[in-house]
Amino acid sequence: MLIFVAIILGTFSVSSACTNATPYELLTKGLKATQSSLGWKGIPFRAIDGNFATDYGEQSCTHTLKQPENWWMVDLGKSYRVKEVKIYNRADCCKDRLNGATVRVGDNANGMLTNAVCGEPIKVGTSSVIIRKCTLEGQYVSVSLKNQYLTLCEVEVFGEELLTIKGLKATQSSLGWEGIPVRAIDGNFDTNYGEKSCTHTMKQPENWWMVDLGKSYRVKEVKIYNRADCCKDRLNGATVRVGDNAKGMLTNAVCGEPITVGTSSVIIQKCTLKGQYVSVSLKNQYLTLCEVEVFGEELLTKGLKATQSSLGWKGIPVRAIDGNFDTNYGEKSCTHTMKQPENWWMVDLGKSYRVKEVKIYNRADCCKDRLNGATVRVGDNAMGMMTNAVCGEPIKVGTSSVIDRKCTLKGQYVSVSLKNQYLTLCEVEVWGEGL
Numbered sequence: 081m082l083i084f085v086a087i088i089l090g091t092f093s094v095s096s097a098c099t100n101a102t103p104y105e106l107l108t109k110g111l112k113a114t115q116s117s118l119g120w121k122g123i124p125f126r127a128i129d130g131n132f133a134t135d136y137g138e139q140s141c142t143h144t145l146k147q148p149e150n151w152w153m154v155d156l157g158k159s160y161r162v163k164e165v166k167i168y169n170r171a172d173c174c175k176d177r178l179n180g181a182t183v184r185v186g187d188n189a190n191g192m193l194t195n196a197v198c199g200e201p202i203k204v205g206t207s208s209v210i211i212r213k214c215t216l217e218g219q220y221v222s223v224s225l226k227n228q229y230l231t232l233c234e235v236e237v238f239g240e241e242l243l244t245i246k247g248l249k250a251t252q253s254s255l256g257w258e259g260i261p262v263r264a265i266d267g268n269f270d271t272n273y274g275e276k277s278c279t280h281t282m283k284q285p286e287n288w289w290m291v292d293l294g295k296s297y298r299v300k301e302v303k304i305y306n307r308a309d310c311c312k313d314r315l316n317g318a319t320v321r322v323g324d325n326a327k328g329m330l331t332n333a334v335c336g337e338p339i340t341v342g343t344s345s346v347i348i349q350k351c352t353l354k355g356q357y358v359s360v361s362l363k364n365q366y367l368t369l370c371e372v373e374v375f376g377e378e379l380l381t382k383g384l385k386a387t388q389s390s391l392g393w394k395g396i397p398v399r400a401i402d403g404n405f406d407t408n409y410g411e412k413s414c415t416h417t418m419k420q421p422e423n424w425w426m427v428d429l430g431k432s433y434r435v436k437e438v439k440i441y442n443r444a445d446c447c448k449d450r451l452n453g454a455t456v457r458v459g460d461n462a463m464g465m466m467t468n469a470v471c472g473e474p475i476k477v478g479t480s481s482v483i484d485r486k487c488t489l490k491g492q493y494v495s496v497s498l499k500n501q502y503l504t505l506c507e508v509e510v511w512g513e514g515l
């Protein structure tokens with residue numbers, strides 16, 4: 081799924097933010113928000129309505145009554161690894177009211193006062209933007225405040241998507257002790273084998289467990305919960321792999337070092353690998369996994385609509401997002417415009433994302449220098465192929481046919497533009513996070 085738009089893991093919902101800042105997905109767009117009570121028509125949705133106005137009269141801010149416990153909460157729709165919560169405080173008056181408010185993240189839908197705390201309680205300063213950083217998993221993000229009106233003009237939640245969700249398909253090399261493969265993605269983190277939360281294979285020359293993520297992601301981290309009631313050393317030497325080969329449980333690319341079991345029952349493997357299949361394999365030993373969590377980013381460009389300034393040599397714009405990475409023009413995988421003063425190609429991601437990286441596959445059979453000086457842009461202006469914000473330096477063609485531009489820009493439209501030259505792109509991948 082390398083589409084061009086890379087989605088980042090998923091979730092998204094929050095209200096949209098703008099700009100640069102965190103390298104995670106905005107999670108709050110289109111979500112459901114609730115709060116403890118209603119005052120001054122300040123409905124809870126206003127904190128995720130995409131309107132960042134901090135003047136109460138603009139109808140962009142929430143408002144509760146003043147009760148012993150006041151709270152606002154958003155349901156992200158599923159569990160994410162939340163990294164940052166950004167709060168836009170009211171600025172037309174009353175900003176000190178938010179002092180002492182607590183941000184919480186967790187999977188308890190009624191945990192607005194009990195889920196884990198993200199960062200320090202709020203201390204209002206001169207800025208109306210308040211940021212709390214943490215690393216907490218959860219579906220619910222809340223702000224709670226005692227004995228005071230709670231008003232939030234906007235809340236943005238950024239995080240990473242958890243890719244191993246219930247309902248995915250897991251398989252393994254063999255079955256022992258009723259330890260079926262789905263147990264490693266059942267949402268049960270119990271590490272005592274008797275609790276039926278852990279998988280178990282037989283002991284064969286090659287033993288493996290594998291999950292099918294449903295589509296290809298850019299995997300960043302695999303978190304394994306090892307059995308703790310006994311036998312934890314069995315997992316020593318196990319290898320985590322990520323790739324697009326459904327039969328690649330022993331051959332896909334390796335994520336991190338082979339496992340060395342330490343004192344913790346939680347083992348974290350970090351890598352940056354694209355793939356639909358994540359496996360753990362182990363030679364000559366029983367393989368038991370109590371839970372496996374995979375975190376990563378989504379490719380945003382699959383199945384999208386692309387346009388370009390003009391058409392030459394039948395190089396239609398969709399060729400840059402057709403999943404064909406061939407860089408020989410004859411293979412019909414590359415776009416081609418005419419040579420005009422302004423030439424551009426653009427993809428519509430369907431909605432706004434936080435774009436992190438744009439990867440361009442240049443033509444290699446000839447003419448690769450034509451791409452010199454091309455500019456990658458990201459933004460929400462559908463006519464902004466020449467005016468949206470620039471992502472990275474203008475392109476300088478080198479020896480590689482793959483050109484990478486990294487940035488952190490929010491937008492629905494990603495374009496490549498070039499003056500006075502034919503524009504040809506054999507594939508464009510856009511990676512990022514959902515908002």
Ligand SMILES: [Ca+2]
Nearest residue numbers: 126131140233
């Ligand atoms: Ca708002």
Ligand SMILES: [Ca+2]
Nearest residue numbers: 263268277370
């Ligand atoms: Ca489990």
Ligand SMILES: [Ca+2]
Nearest residue numbers: 399404413506
């Ligand atoms: Ca292509």
